[in-house]
Amino acid sequence: MHERFINRKGSMSQNVMMAVGFDSMIHFIVARWGGSAADSIVLRWALKNTDFFIPNSK
Template structure:
């Protein structure tokens, strides 16, 4: 299982996406993307597979 968390430089890593509002409150967190994944890939997955949304397309 730990092989999934090896990044392109050979180190262990994990990606985390966190959405923080203008009120400084954390509204959404997703973890578990091991290794290396593009930011857009994680964002697209969150938009398609969870209740996360971007209000007014911003």
């Protein structure tokens, strides 16, 4: 499992995505991505596999 958290520079890291509202409250957090991952990949995973959603701004 140690290898999962090695990033592209060879050190240990973990990616965390948080959604914070205008009320400064944390509404959603995902902290399962070890190593290097693009922001769009983590966002796409959260939209597909959890109840996280981005409301329309209409």
